[in-house]
Amino acid sequence: MNNILVLPMLFPIIVGVVLIFLRTYGRIQAWISIASMALTAGISFYLLHTVQTDGIIRLDFGGWEPPFGILFVADSFSILLVLTSSIVTAICLSYALISTSKELQTMYFYPTVLFLAAGVNGSFLTGDLFNLFVCFEVMLLSSYVLLTLGNSKRQLREAIKYVSINIVSSWFFLVALAFLYGTVGTLNMAHVAERVAEVGQTPLLTTISIVFLVVFSLKAGLLLYFWLPGSYSSPQIVTSALFGALLTKVGIYALFRIFSLIFYHQPEITHTIIGIMAALTLIGGSLGAIAFNDIRSIAAYNVVIAVGFMLVGLAIATPAAIEGSIYYLIHDMVAKALLFLLVGTMITLSGTSKMAGMSGLMKNYPLLGWSFFITMLSLAGIPPLSGFIGKVLISSAAIDNGSYVLLTLALLSSILVLYSLLRIFKNCFWGETIVSKEEQLPLRRGVLLPCLALVVLTIGIGLGTEGLSLYVMDAAETLLNPDMYIDAVLGTIQ
Amino acid sequence: MESLIIILVGVLTTVAIYLVLSKNVVRVILGTAILSHAVHLLILSMGGLKVGTVPLLGEEAEVYVDALPQALILTAIVISFAVTAFILVLAYRAYQELGTDNLGAMRGSDDE
Structure with a gap:
């Protein structure tokens, strides 16, 4: 009974279609979509436990046994990400319910978010490369709509760039798929992996792997991140929180999957390139984060830094490093959503996104200030918050592996993350209070509740690392032993 | 035949x-449309062109x-x-709002 595996993708789609017909009922839409994402999270939690007891599970659509049909495969890595993304989406939706204007709520906002979640979950679960392309497109089309929702000049301008760059990267994806199919004659991930292992990773296959690297780097914002700050800092607050939490993570997931399952035979070429790109991303992201005065741009560049940091783990590719990257991936989904929601709340309250326009917010909104403080510590990797364990594992793996350049850059970037956020904290929360208690905009009741939920989550992940480690270790083990994945898909025919 | 298609x-x-x-939005969109045609032909030729009959069991x-490509x-x-x-719709809306279809004019300024 593996049919439940399709639900994390199918369920949001069905609910989304139903919600289209409830267009005028903003609040009802919100509650239904929050409940459905919570249910999706519940389903993925159940699946996570099933994977622990029964091993990797798969679902062959239409009964076509692999390698002939399309299939969904769930191992600990993908299910952990599905679980985290569902929880984060549910929390972001509840923020939308409280804070978003009524006009926006009735403009198909909720159905589109659900379609986005379906695309994200599908990308995590699919076991077929072409299906991965389709799920990417589902996700991207929803993100185009979300990006333009609100219709401001800036959004339209940024959307044209974002859509064009994504069309080109999807084109690269198709080119890579065509050449891969022409070379190995299959697109089932496990089958491709098996064939690549059989014939050895020839120069042609390595070249194809580099094309894949370009594709996923564009989606993940690894080195090719020039499109990211503009498009992540222009849409609605909730939208940019969702983008920051989910979109780049799917690209990172794909990079981990492809370069640990299929193209891991030539690490001196592929993984070195990934390492160099990660290093340059860390440098570029850090420079961006400390250069800007617009707090949304600073938050967007923090996304870039985190991408570089996680890919350092993939470049080193020892068990500890991969484990650290998985921890960091989960942490970053939560922390980035939190960061964007808090920054968005600050902008709504003060009416400007420039640091110069805000001062002394701490006196007016202490709870907001301390939430931001915790977020900052979490992103910088201070124990016992969730960013700590990932940073420790990746750093110690870098030392064991002798990758001192990557280690230096990773730690330097952490300090610069702390610096860039401290700058916001110091300028916006401390200092002279420019708005008196009487004149301050009232904080809408409950606006901080979703943020507090995420704060609790980041503290919880930090303190509960022990409980999480069981799943993360299993995920890392599967990633490092591609045969486990291949056997589960191609081995015993159920 | 395959090499002709590849050319x-x-x-x-x-x-x-x-x-x-180019800088004109409509040209860029036409470009992306042709780009996708190119890659569709590429996928088709990767499967081999007309090497046998229709893939039906009978x-x-x-x-x-x-049949996969x-x-x-x-x-x-x-x-x-x-x-x-x-x-296309996005470009039209952007033209209405921004009053230009020139990508060079859509860079965005710092003071907004």
Whole structure:
């Protein structure tokens, strides 16, 4: 009974279609979509436990046994990400319910978010490369709509760039798929992996792997991140929180999957390139984060830094490093959503996104200030918050592996993350209070509740690392032993 | 035949890249449309062109055509159709709001 595996993708789609017909009922839409994402999270939690007891599970659509049909495969890595993304989406939706204007709520906002979640979950679960392309497109089309929702000049301008760059990267994806199919004659991930292992990773296959690297780097914002700050800092607050939490993570997931399952035979070429790109991303992201005065741009560049940091783990590719990257991936989904929601709340309250326009917010909104403080510590990797364990594992793996350049850059970037956020904290929360208690905009009741939920989550992940480690270790083990994945898909025919 | 198609793919890609690099939004969109045609032909030729009969079990032929690339192209065509429709509407709305279809004028200024 593996049919439940399709639900994390199918369920949001069905609910989304139903919600289209409830267009005028903003609040009802919100509650239904929050409940459905919570249910999706519940389903993925159940699946996570099933994977622990029964091993990797798969679902062959239409009964076509692999390698002939399309299939969904769930191992600990993908299910952990599905679980985290569902929880984060549910929390972001509840923020939308409280804070978003009524006009926006009735403009198909909720159905589109659900379609986005379906695309994200599908990308995590699919076991077929072409299906991965389709799920990417589902996700991207929803993100185009979300990006333009609100219709401001800036959004339209940024959307044209974002859509064009994504069309080109999807084109690269198709080119890579065509050449891969022409070379190995299959697109089932496990089958491709098996064939690549059989014939050895020839120069042609390595070249194809580099094309894949370009594709996923564009989606993940690894080195090719020039499109990211503009498009992540222009849409609605909730939208940019969702983008920051989910979109780049799917690209990172794909990079981990492809370069640990299929193209891991030539690490001196592929993984070195990934390492160099990660290093340059860390440098570029850090420079961006400390250069800007617009707090949304600073938050967007923090996304870039985190991408570089996680890919350092993939470049080193020892068990500890991969484990650290998985921890960091989960942490970053939560922390980035939190960061964007808090920054968005600050902008709504003060009416400007420039640091110069805000001062002394701490006196007016202490709870907001301390939430931001915790977020900052979490992103910088201070124990016992969730960013700590990932940073420790990746750093110690870098030392064991002798990758001192990557280690230096990773730690330097952490300090610069702390610096860039401290700058916001110091300028916006401390200092002279420019708005008196009487004149301050009232904080809408409950606006901080979703943020507090995420704060609790980041503290919880930090303190509960022990409980999480069981799943993360299993995920890392599967990633490092591609045969486990291949056997589960191609081995015993159920 | 395959090499001819591959050359055609190259020509189409060249045309498309020329269009995408121009400053006019409509030209860029036309460029992306041609770009997707190029890659569809590429996928088709990767499966081999007309090497056998229709892939139906009753045909009892020696060689069958690989049906998978055609299924892939069909999916890719639908997706690129949807994306092209979206970006056309987006370009129109952007033209209405921003009053320009010149990408050079859409850089965005610092003071907003």
